[in-house]
Amino acid sequence: MDTEYDYVIVGSGFGGSVSALRLSEKGYKVLVIEKGKWFKAKDFPKTNWNFRRWLWMPKLKFFGIMKLSIFRHIAIISGTGVGGGSLVYANTLPTPKTAFFNSGSWKDLEAWEHTLKPFYQEALKMLGAAQNPKLFDGDLGLQKVAEDLDIKENFEATRVAVFFGKPNITQKDPYFNGEGPDRSGCTFCGACMTGCRYNAKNTLDMNYLYLAQKNGAEIIAENEVIDVQSIHAKDGSEGYEVLTRSSTKWLNQNRKITTKGVIFSGGVLGTVKLLLKLKKKSLQLLSNKVGEDIRSNNETLISVSGLNKEKNYSRGVAIGSILNTDENSHLEICRYGEGSDAWKLAHLPYVTGSNVASRIFKTLVKLFKNPIDYFKIYFVNGWSKNTVVLLFMQTLDSTLKFKRNIFGHMYSTVSTGKAPTPFIPESIQLAKAYRKAINGVSTSFALATLAGIPSTAHILGGAVMGENIDTGVIDKHNKVFGYKNMFVIDGAMISSNPGVNPSLTITAIAEHAMDQIPAKTL
Structure with missing residues (x-):
């Protein structure tokens, strides 16, 4: 037919x-x-406080570019x-x-x-693809970690899909012999993950x-x-x-x-x-x-907020540097553009523990011991300006299985290996090292503390x-x-x-x- x-x-x-x-x-x-x-450049939100343009939640009439899906064993960030x-x-x-x-x-x-x-x-x-040409405060913090751990040779700038032309200067397509769209150079605003408003991504x-x-x-x-x-x-x-x-x-x-x-x-x-x-x-x-x-790429996401007001951790491309910590693992620095502070609503002080009661107790202890530091993170200093998200990944393997229930919704079960965890020993030690390197405090998604559920974008x-x-x-x-x-x-x-x-x-x-x-x- x-x-x-x-x-x-x-x-x-x-x-x-x-x-x-x-x-x-x-x-x-x-x-x-x-x-x-x-989406065109003008359609992306200036910050992630504009939930309608940032989040995909159709039932609330939010038609943005990011979707958050929560399962029993994993929270997943994806794009729309x-x-x-x-x-x-x-x-x-x-x-x-x-x-x-x-x-x-x-x-x-x-x-x-x-x-x-x-x-x-x-x-x-x-x-x-192009090598990131500039390192900023967040990247320099990771470089300091590499030096402290005596693996300086394992630190490098990332290879990224960004046009590094002249900032805010429009020019003819640089990639496809003029057959592609006009482009403008990266401004290193750090807002790649809320949508590039400068036509550089x-x-x-x-x-x-x-x-x-x-x-x-x-x-x-x-x-x-x-x-x-x-x-x-x-x-x-x-x-x-x-x-x-x-x-x-x-x-x-x-x-x-x-x-x-x-x-x-x-x-x-x-x-x-x-x-x-x-x-x-x-x-x-x-x-x-x-x-x-x-x-899930065996990932963890831990945020570290610096307490030095002179630093600006929002500057750079979204991930500007990478540290290969061993043959199975590596660490990346993720950032959001200045003003994109909405993620702080989903963060609690970073703690570890085998059960939710112990983790909640440790959270309260941290808040009690360091009230001024956490007050600055949540209410005084701009979260994105002072915070990096440490993305840790491993090649070590474990698998989940997705099934469909009678209502048509997917749910997860463990298939092979251990269930994904936000408490990987190597990532915990690296977060401590980064926190020390920039004089900061660490937080993580509340799901990690309350339910022991890790997050992944992959x-x-x-x-x-x-x-x-x-x-x-x-x-x-x-x-x-x-x-x-x-x-x-x-x-x-x-x-x-x-x-x-x-x-x-x-x-x-x-x-x-x-x-x-x-x-x-x-």
Whole structure:
């Protein structure tokens, strides 16, 4: 039968954006469906106190770029909007170490480190990767930690997706021979994670999606895919019918779209949730591995607020430096732009302990012993100006499993290894070292204190690669087992623990998957 599109891509993050460009270049008719809104530089909030533009909470009519999802074992920060996580991420583009390519369910499918090498290079080029040229107070604090720990050689500036031209000076596209949009240089305001208002951040709508649209790809925002059904043949060989509805309106009509192929690129929270739903009814041939092998990068987030008024920890790019603390771990400095102090509402003094009673007791003791210091953090000094968030990550592995309850909501269970924890000994020691280096006090998300739940911005897995349908959801080319012309290309495909910010890796694997698809023939 005739279909409206060759491919419908569900989500416009790193995997979906790569797919849109490469398929449109090969002559396919492509539609990208994005749950979030379109954002231009002027649309981003000046600070994160503007909840309506910062947070994604549709029931409250908040249609911003950041979503916070809380599960029993993990709290997850993710992105929404055309460009997906690139709108809210910290721009950092590291390559994982060798262990990543040789572990997990995908390890024997390909010599991945060698196979993906050219695709990593292409991803770096497309994302406009550049070395951060300036270190600021927060970075210098991390450098001091490296010196104190006698690992100075392990400290380095980050490689980031930022245009370091002349601040506030607009110039013609510097990346794609004039085919891309005009750009302006970074001002080092630190506000990357609330949305770049200066046209310097290389978000996906500045590269992959921009070029895809020039090739004829269509993008519809503020729409959510609620069903995918195969047409006639159970395996989708005769195409699919995709059902969407508005994600920003309470009263709306569903829309049906027909397509030869479908690519799921809604991130773990979008793709896995949808696949779990579809497996119950519309796509029953999906692997039983859907929802398994969920990884959190073994992360912790601990905030340290300096007490020196002369310092300004909000200056710089969102993550300007990194310290490789050992072969399995590293530490990064995260910052928010000056005035973005809303996170303090979710912070309590950082304490550790095996149960909630002991942690609450320790919290009260800290407040009693240091009332002036904490009063300054919460009521006097600007939180973002005086605070950095220490992002600690490990390649050491443990997995969760996401399931769907009778109400259609996802929930988490522990699958292998220990449950994620916000109290990793190495991160505790590093937080102490950083606190000493800048003369500060530490806080953390209240969920860590009250419930022992860690936070992550890098949830991965749930539709991993495998040799067959019994070991994975997709094959080594990202094709979904059991269905024709169906793919998963986003963080859900990541099949082992990278231990670093995963955006570059998602982009590289997406490039590899698209390279396997031939050009369209008439």
